[in-house]
Amino acid sequence: xxxxxxxxxxxxxxVDMFRASTASIEREVGKAIVGQEGVLxxxxxxxxxxxxxxxxxxPGLGKTRLVxxxxxxxxxxxxxxxxxxxxxxxDITGTNIISEDGSGERRFRFEPGPVFANLILADEINRATxxxxxxxxxxxxxxxxxxANTQHRLPxxxxxxxxxxxxxxxxxxPLPEAQLDRFLxxxxxxxxxxxxxxxxxxxxxxxAQPSVGRAAGSSEILRMQALVRQVPIxxxxxxxAARLVMATHxxxxxxxxxxxxxxxxxxxxxxxxxxxxxxxxxALIEGRYNVAYEDIRYVAHAAxxxxxxxxxxxxAEGVTTETVIDELVMSxxxxxxxxxxx
Numbered sequence: 001x002x003x004x005x006x007x008x009x010x011x012x013x014x015v016d017m018f019r020a021s022t023a024s025i026e027r028e029v030g031k032a033i034v035g036q037e038g039v040l041x042x043x044x045x046x047x048x049x050x051x052x053x054x055x056x057x058x059p060g061l062g063k064t065r066l067v068x069x070x071x072x073x074x075x076x077x078x079x080x081x082x083x084x085x086x087x088x089x090x091d092i093t094g095t096n097i098i099s100e101d102g103s104g105e106r107r108f109r110f111e112p113g114p115v116f117a118n119l120i121l122a123d124e125i126n127r128a129t130x131x132x133x134x135x136x137x138x139x140x141x142x143x144x145x146x147x148a149n150t151q152h153r154l155p156x157x158x159x160x161x162x163x164x165x166x167x168x169x170x171x172x173x174p175l176p177e178a179q180l181d182r183f184l185x186x187x188x189x190x191x192x193x194x195x196x197x198x199x200x201x202x203x204x205x206x207x208a209q210p211s212v213g214r215a216a217g218s219s220e221i222l223r224m225q226a227l228v229r230q231v232p233i234x235x236x237x238x239x240x241a242a243r244l245v246m247a248t249h250x251x252x253x254x255x256x257x258x259x260x261x262x263x264x265x266x267x268x269x270x271x272x273x274x275x276x277x278x279x280x281x282x283a284l285i286e287g288r289y290n291v292a293y294e295d296i297r298y299v300a301h302a303a304x305x306x307x308x309x310x311x312x313x314x315x316a317e318g319v320t321t322e323t324v325i326d327e328l329v330m331s332x333x334x335x336x337x338x339x340x341x342x
Contacts, residue, residue, distance in 0.1 A: 012289070014227055015284060015287060015288070015289045016287070018224055018227055018284045018285070019284065019285060019286070019287045021215070021216050021220060021224065022044060022048075022224075022284075022285045024215040024216065025044060025070075025073050025074065025215040025216060026040055026041070026044070027215070028069075028072075028073040028212050028213050028214075028215040029066065029069045029070055029073050029212065029215075031069075031210040031211070031212055031213075032065055032066075032068075032069035032072075032210055032212050033062055033065060033066050033069060034062070034192065034196050034199045034200045034203065035192050035193070035196040035199075036061075036062060036066065036189065036190075036192075038187075039055070039066065039187050039189050039190075040066065040070075041282075041285070042185050042187040042302050043055075043066065043067075043070065043161065043187070044281075044285070045184075045185065045278050045281040045282060045285075045299065046159065046183075046184045046185050046278070047070075047157065047159050047221070048221070048224050048225055048228055048281045048284075049184055049225070049228060049277040049278055049280070049281050050157070050225045050228075051159070051183070051184035051185075051274075051277070052140050052159055052160040052161070052162070052182060052183050052184060053159075053160075053161050053162075053183055053184060053185050053186070053187060054125075054162050054163075054164065054175075054180070054183040054185070054186040054187070054306060055161060055162065055163045055164075055187050055189055056163070056164055056165075056166050056186060056187070056188050056189065057163070057165075057166070057188060057189030057190070058165060058166070058191070059165060061189045061190075061191065061192070062189075062200075063163045063189055064080070064121060064123065064163075067080075067119060067121045067161050068121075069212050070119065071118070071119045072212040072214075073212050073213070073214065073215040073216070074118075074119075074214075074215065074216050074217065074218070074221060075214055075216075075217050075218070076117075076118035076119050076157070076218060076221075077117040077118045077119070077155065078117060078118070078119045078121070079114035079115070079116075079117035079119070079120050079121070080114075080120075080121040080123060081114050081115075081120065081121065081122055081123065082123050082124065083122060083123060083124050083125050083126070083127045083128035083132070083133075084124075084127055084128065085127060085128065085129060087128045087129075087132050088132060089131060089132050089134075089135035090113065090147075091113060091114075091132075092113050092114060092115050092132065092135045092136065093113045093115055093135055093139070093145040093147055094110060094111050094112040094113035094115070094116065094145070094147060094152075095110075095111055095113070095147065096108040096109065096110055096111070096147060096148050097109055097110075097111050108148075110147060110150070110152065112152070113145075115136070115139050115145060115154065116152075116154060116155065117155065118155055118156075118157055118158060118159065118218065119159055119161065120158075120159070120160045120161065121161050121162075121163070122136065122160055122161070122162040122163070123162075123163050124163060124164060124165060125162040125163065125164055125175065126164045126165075126172040126173055126174060126175055127172055127173070128173065129173055130173055130176065133173065133175060133176070133179060134179070136160060136162075136179070137178070137179055137182065139154060139158075139160070140160055140179075140182045140183075141182060143156070143158050156218070156222060157218060157221045157222060157225065160183075162183070177309070180306045180307070181268055181270050181306075181307060182270075183306060184274045184277065184278060184303070185274065185278060185299070185302040185303055186302060186305050186306035187302055188305075224284075227284065228277065228280050228281050228284065229280075231280040231283060231284060231289060231290065231291060232289070232290055232291070233276060233279070233280065233290070233291040234290070234291070235341055236334070236337050236338045236341055237279075237291050237292065237293060237296065237337075238276065239337040239338075239340055239341055240293060240296060240332070240334055240337035241272055241275045241276055241279070241296050242272055243332050243336060243337055243340075244275065244296065244300065244304075244328060244329070244332050245266070245267050245269075245271045245272040245275065245304075246266075247259060247266075247328050247331065247332050248263060248266030248267045248271070248304065248307075248308050248324075248328065249263075249265075249266035249267075250263050250264070250266065252266075256327055256328060256331040256332075258319075258323070258324050258327040258328070258331075259324065259328070261313060261314075262310055262311060262313055262314035262317075262319045262324060263308060263309070263310060263311065263314075263324060264309045264310060264311040265308070265309040266307075266308060267304050267307035267308060268307060270307070271303060271304055271307045274299075274303040274304075274307075275296055275299060275300065275303045275304075276291070276296075278295075278299035278302070278303055279291045279295035279296045279298070279299055280295075282295045282298055282299060283295045293334050297329055300325055300328075300329055301322065301325050304321075304325055305321045305322065305325060306321075308321045308324060308325070310324070
C-alpha cells in the first residue's frame with residue numbers, strides 16, 4: 001500500500017508515490033473506460049485538488065461508468081442522483097423523520113440523503129429546479145449540509161461530479177454562475193473515434209466484463225490531497241496565472257482584442273485558484289515537485305471555460321469560449337509575467 005511521509009515538506013519519494021498512485025488509478029479505471037484519457041485526468045485532478053467537476057457531453061459517452069469505475073478503483077462510497085424537475089432538496093440532503101425507541105418515546109431522527117457519500121454523481125444536474133440545484137451549494141462549498149438548523153458533516157474525501165447534456169435544452173434550468181463557479185473544472189466529454197467505438201462494442205457485448213481492481217483508498221486520497229497543497233509555485237508562475245485570469249476581463253487595460261470584442265464578464269478569483277490548484281496536481285502527476293508554465297496551460301481550458309461569459313457579438317459570430325481561451329493562452333506570455341516582477 002502506498003504511504004506518504006507526514007513531514008511538513010514532501011520528499012522526492014512522496015512525489016514518486018503520488019505519480020505511481022495516479023498511474024495505478026488511471027490504469028484500473030482504464031479497464032472499464034475506452035479512451036477518454038483526458039477526461040479521466042481532469043476528474044483525477046479535481047479529486048486530488050479536493051474539489052468538484054462538471055462533465056458536459058451527450059448521453060452514452062460513459063460518464064456514469066467512469067464515475068462508478070473510479071469509486072471501485074478507490075473503494076469509495078458512490079451515490080447517483082438522477083436530477084429531474086420534481087426532485088426536492090430533501091431528496092439530496094436528507095430529512096428528519098419521527099422514530100420510536102424501545103420505550104415508546106418518539107423523537108426526530110436525521111435520515112441522511114445520498115449526498116452522504118464520497119463520490120456523488122449528479123446526473124443531468126440542469127434538469128432540476130434552481131432550488132434543488134442550490135441544495136448542493138453548501139455541500140460543495142463547506143462539505144456539510146444544514147437540515148432543521150443542524151449541521152451535518154459530509155464524509156471525506158467528498159466530490160460532486162455533475163453531468164449535463166449540451167444539446168437537449170428543453171425543460172432544463174441552466175446552472176447559475178454562482179454554482180458553476182463552485183466546480184473546479186468543466187470537462188467536455190468527446191465522442192469516441194471509430195477505433196475506440198469498435199473497442200467499446202467488443203467490451204460491452206462480450207460475455208465477461210472487465211473488473212476494476214483497487215488502486216488506492218480514502219486515506220491515501222486524503223494524503224495526496226494534503227501533498228498537493230505543499231507543492232511550491234514560483235512567483236513568476238503565479239504572476240502568469242494571475243495575468244491569464246485578468247486577461248479575461250474586458251474592463252482591464254491592455255487586454256487582448258478577443259476579450260474586448262467578445263467577452264461580457266471574465267473569470268472570478270476562483271478561476272485563478274482553480275488554475276493554480278489544478279496545475280499543482282498536474283505537476284505531481286507528471287513527477288515534478290514544482291509548477292511550470294505548461295501545467296497552467298494544460299488546465300487553462302477546463303479551469304476557465306465555465307467562468308467566461310460571452311456577449312451577443314460572440315454568439316452572432318460563432319465565437320466560443322474555447323476560441324477565446326486559445327487566444328488568451330497565446331497572447332499572455334511568460335516573458336510578460338517575468339518582466340512584471342523585475
